[in-house]
Amino acid sequence: MNKRQMLLCAQLISGYGAEPGSWRLPGADPSSYTDIDHFVRLAQAAERGKIQLLFFADTPTLSVDLEDHTPQFPIDPLLVFTAIARETERIGLVSTGSTTFNEPYNLARQFKALDVISHGRAGWNAVTTSDPTAAANYGREIPPRAEKYERAHEVIQIVQSLWGSWEKDAWVRDVKGNRFADMSKIQPVNLQGRHVASRGPLPIPPSEQGQPVIFQAGGGMEGLKLAGMYADGVYANPYDIDSARAQRNAVREAAKRAGRNPDDVKMFAGFMPTIAASRRAALDRRRLLDESIDLRQRVRYLGAMIGVPLRYDHVDEPVPTELLADAQASPHDPRSARALEVVREGWSVRDVIAHGVIDYHPVVAGTATDVADHLQEWFEAGACDGFSLAVDGFHDGIDDFVDQVVPILQERGLFHLDYEGRTLRDHLGVPDQYGLDPRLAKKAR
Numbered sequence: 001m002n003k004r005q006m007l008l009c010a011q012l013i014s015g016y017g018a019e020p021g022s023w024r025l026p027g028a029d030p031s032s033y034t035d036i037d038h039f040v041r042l043a044q045a046a047e048r049g050k051i052q053l054l055f056f057a058d059t060p061t062l063s064v065d066l067e068d069h070t071p072q073f074p075i076d077p078l079l080v081f082t083a084i085a086r087e088t089e090r091i092g093l094v095s096t097g098s099t100t101f102n103e104p105y106n107l108a109r110q111f112k113a114l115d116v117i118s119h120g121r122a123g124w125n126a127v128t129t130s131d132p133t134a135a136a137n138y139g140r141e142i143p144p145r146a147e148k149y150e151r152a153h154e155v156i157q158i159v160q161s162l163w164g165s166w167e168k169d170a171w172v173r174d175v176k177g178n179r180f181a182d183m184s185k186i187q188p189v190n191l192q193g194r195h196v197a198s199r200g201p202l203p204i205p206p207s208e209q210g211q212p213v214i215f216q217a218g219g220g221m222e223g224l225k226l227a228g229m230y231a232d233g234v235y236a237n238p239y240d241i242d243s244a245r246a247q248r249n250a251v252r253e254a255a256k257r258a259g260r261n262p263d264d265v266k267m268f269a270g271f272m273p274t275i276a277a278s279r280r281a282a283l284d285r286r287r288l289l290d291e292s293i294d295l296r297q298r299v300r301y302l303g304a305m306i307g308v309p310l311r312y313d314h315v316d317e318p319v320p321t322e323l324l325a326d327a328q329a330s331p332h333d334p335r336s337a338r339a340l341e342v343v344r345e346g347w348s349v350r351d352v353i354a355h356g357v358i359d360y361h362p363v364v365a366g367t368a369t370d371v372a373d374h375l376q377e378w379f380e381a382g383a384c385d386g387f388s389l390a391v392d393g394f395h396d397g398i399d400d401f402v403d404q405v406v407p408i409l410q411e412r413g414l415f416h417l418d419y420e421g422r423t424l425r426d427h428l429g430v431p432d433q434y435g436l437d438p439r440l441a442k443k444a445r
Contacts, residue, residue, distance in 0.1 A: 005416050006379045006409070007386025007428065009053045009094070009268050010046045010398060012080075014071045015039055017397060018272055018361075018390035021292030023070045025285075025393045032395070033071060036083045042394050043084040046091055049402030050418055052427040053092030053123065055235075055388060056081065057217075060098065061134040068292065078110050085118035092424035094123035094215055094233070099152040101129060101138045105198045107155065108162035111212045112204045120208030120423035123233070124159075125215040126226070128152050147195070149222040154193035156214070156230050157436055161189040163211035164435020165201030181205075209423035210434040227265065228254025230437075232430040234267045235388055239334040239362055244269050244383035259439055264430050269384035270361035273371045274392045275400040282365035286354040289392060298353050305329070305336040305357070306343055315349045338362070361390055368404035375405075376414055 015032040016022040023030055032038045043054055056077035063072050074080045077095035085093060093114065097107050107124070115122035128148040129135070135142045143151070170185035189200040216223065216231035227234045234251050238244035252262035276282035290298075296312045303310035307330060308323040319327070324344065329336035339357035347355070356363025364374045378384060391397035409415035420426060 003413055006375065006384075006414055007053075007266055007268065008049075008051045008415065009055050009386065009388045010042075010051050011055050011057065011388055011390045012039065012042060012074065012394070013057065013390070014074055015042075015394065016070050017393035017395075019286070019289040019292075019392045020069055021289035022393040024292060025288065025395070028393060028395045034075060036080060038395075039074075039080050040084055040087045042398055043088050043091060045398045045402055047088050049406045050416060051091060051389075051402070051406075052386070052419075053094050053424060054081075054084070055125070055215075056095040057125075058096040058098075059129065059131055059134055060101065060137055061131055063131070063133070078114055081114055081122075082117055085114065085121065090121070090419045090422060090427075092121045092123060092213075092427055093118055094125055094213070094424075096125040096127055096217070098129040098134075099126055099155040100143070100148055101134065101140065102155070103198075104155045104158035104196050105162065105200070105202075108159040108198075108202055109204065111159075112163055112202060112207070115207040115209065115212045116204060118207075120210075120425070122207070123213035123215050123424050125217055125235070126152065126156050126159075126230070127217050145222065149226065151193075151195040152226060153229075154196050156226070158189065158191045158193070158196060158198050160211070160214075160230075160433075160436040161191055162198060162200050162202045165189055166205050168206050168210070168434065171205040206434065207423075209425040210432060213424050213428065213430065224250055224254040225258075227251055228256075228258040228260070231265055232425075232428055234265060235270065236267050236384070237270050237361060238383070239338065241378055241381045241383045243334060244378060245381065248382065248384055261431075266385040266428055266430070268386050268388040269378060270390060271375070271387045272356060272359055272361045272363045272390045272392065273397075273401060273405070274356075274363065274365040275368055275371055275397065275404060276365075277367065279366040279370065282367075283351050283354045286356065286365050286392065287350060290350075290354060295350070295353065298358055299349060301358060302339060302343075302349065302353060305333055305339045310349060317348055318346050319343050319349065319352075361388075368400070368408060371401075371405050372408040372412070375409065376412060379414060 058073045058077050081093045111124045167185035170182050172179050186201050213232045214230045215233040216227040217235040236247045248267045255262040255265045274282045299310050299312045306327040308327050329340045342352050342355045364371050
């Protein structure tokens with residue numbers, strides 16, 4: 001029996017890195033945001049490391065102050081991925097597309113076009129949108145949560161039905177017989193929901209994997225229900241092994257309730273590595289990155305996380321012993337236990353923050369072995385099926401991960417040596433699906 005191996009996803013974000021200061025790192029190109037060749041180079045590096053897929057998160061709004069921050073999202077995920085698809089051969093391409101402000105026909109057409117262009121490597125991260133500024137860009141308001149998720153179910157079901165609106169052998173291409181396609185096998189879907197509808201069919205034949213893979217990244221019971229019914233992959237944000245294992249179990253139970261095999265839904269835990277020759281060198285790199293954040297605010301926040309008053313004036317000193325005696329992890333922030341652990345190791349407050357204790361994913365700042373050890377511990381504990389890597393600075397960080405961490409994982413038998421197939425469905429090891437899941441088809445009509 002083959003040993004279970006982890007899956008890896010590389011986040012590309014806006015082209016700079018996961019940390020706000022990544023665009024200012026030595027060697028980084030400040031123009032990377034619009035340099036498509038740069039994105040292609042990152043994708044090729046990830047593919048060289050046999051990473052299974054790339055991911056673009058996206059929210060249709062300008063979400064940061066560009067005075068001192070770079071954009072959080074690419075100029076347009078599907079356009080960038082189309083360029084990447086032409087310059088890569090195996091790596092999967094997954095992008096977010098909102099079910100709240102997009103019509104199902106547009107989503108179906110765009111993602112299936114990418115799937116055909118990439119020869120079966122596309123995936124759709126189907127999520128609802130909660131940002132009022134995004135809603136304003138569409139001249140609308142955020143609908144109530146129940147309505148958002150009701151619409152999401154309708155959108156996903158119509159999209160998948162449109163994806164299957166050509167039968168697999170409909171494209172005849174019979175030159176001598178003067179017959180391009182068999183129109184009896186290309187049919188409208190004629191679906192009408194409470195929120196969305198579509199006649200169809202799509203003008204696009206099947207890809208090598210039939211249709212794109214579905215990902216999901218929502219939270220709460222409604223998000224779990226979406227994942228259980230439709231998703232092949234789930235992005236999660238746990239901060240420790242216990243919570244990660246609980247989230248993975250919840251996803252698997254949701255799949256069971258939907259009548260699916262829980263092994264067919266893969267959970268990716270978010271992770272932020274900073275790789276250097278030593279732990280000190282990695283912390284120094286992160287200290288440089290931290291020059292772009294409001295460190296005074298973070299010092300205050302760190303104090304709240306561990307229940308003691310911290311002063312920015314003492315940022316380069318360890319937390320005083322008399323304060324440590326009263327320190328305790330906040331029950332309201334799942335990152336607090338790790339923050340207190342690092343504080344008690346005796347680092348300066350600046351270095352504690354450089355450890356990433358306030359970042360939105362777990363952080364390991366250290367050597368390639370340190371990073372590999374973290375991935376191995378979580379994976380072997382059953383905390384996830386793989387990891388969504390938010391590398392600190394892309395221009396050198398993805399190469400460092402590929403050249404230094406991947407070989408360690410391969411030597412330990414934790415990560416594959418090469419792609420086992422050519423499609424994203426192959427890479428994930430999930431079943432074939434074409435059109436709407438037959439269990440849902442009857443309900444959708």
